[in-house]
Amino acid sequence: MKKWISALLALCLLALAACTNEQTAAPQKQSVANETTKEAKTEAPASASAEVPAKVKKLKVALIMQMSIGTFSTQYIEGVKKQVEAFGGTVQVYNSDNDLAKMASNLDAAVNAKVDGILIDHGRAEALKNGVDKAVKAGIPVVAFDNDLRIPGVTVIDQDDYSLAWKSLKTLGEDLNGKGNIAVVWVGGFAPMERRSVIIDAFYKRYPGIKEVARFGTASANTALDTQAQVEALLKKYPNKGDLDAIFATWDEFAKGAVKALEQAGRTDIKVYGIDLSNEDLQLMQKENSPWVATAAADPAEVGKVQTRILYQKAAGEATPDVFSVEPYLVEKETLPKESITMDKLSQYINGWGTSKAAYSPWMTKLEKEKK
Structure with a gap:
């Protein structure tokens, strides 16, 4: 009996050591994987109805940006504009030139103008919280991108x-x-x-x-x-x-x-x-x-489109997530062709790139057709 117990204890210790070594080998990789999985499950729910809600027609949207630097921002803005215009709405871009005080002022201006929806790009909660609170109290839906806002009813999206x-x-x-x-x-x-x-x-x-x-x-x-x-x-x-x-x-x-x-x-x-x-x-x-x-x-244009669609879901009265992550991809030089390509061709070489239907409600297809 003593020999049997000793053997059993030895096996337990070996199993414990193996688990410990496996966790030690790549602790951060596992942590990141868990974080990504959690975010990936945060899907934006869609309405089962294909009828276009009256509330979403001809929306006036304000895009409040901390700054607009480089081609990433250019393509992000292009994504927002394309999606809003496809839905028959209009968008005004407020560039704050990396000045948080100016960004807060631009946000207040948009609220006072009684826009139908507000998109926020970057910025910090300490500068924007009061303005966002005003927007929410005024019944204006708000969706922020790459921001640290944590306000009930406001969705914050990121690129993970x-x-x-x-x-x-x-x-x-x-x-x-x-x-x-x-x-x-x-x-x-x-x-x-x-x-x-x-x-x-x-x-x-x-x-x-x-x-x-x-x-x-x-x-x-x-x-x-x-x-x-x-x-x-x-x-x-x-x-x-x-x-x-x-x-x-x-x-x-x-x-x-x-x-x-x-x-x-x-x-x-x-x-x-x-x-x-x-x-x-x-x-x-x-x-x-x-x-x-x-x-x-992540495709910057796709980020803008997803953010816009979540805003429209809010305007329609649909339930939306508090946080949402757009799927990122690894792009390596060795996987790209020798001839020059643009972002709209990247899906041919990176599986899944630019094809997201996240936050796409059934009625959005009909809304886009009505615009045409």
């Missing part, structure tokens, strides 16, 4: 920044075989950047052989040019092959500046891994010998 950062960083870690020196281009003060920073910290625990030798970044009217100058200075500090292996850019404007600096310096030994994607970015990635080898992104 945890998954975005992990997809790009995991590719970087695997390409470096878990060892090397990297620089990170990042800036605080933006909700998506704060979320991406969480995964950067986790990345170093998963890949302890990868060292961060520099972190910098600014958001300005000339972000790409500023980043190019910063990377040029960085290269002077690390002039030799092997000093610096990769640059992780948390925004495509950062990636564009980094790529141009590397190309001008002829540094083909340093690779760029980014977040976000646009037509201009695709051209940079597809160039021969481009250092930009991978980026994680």
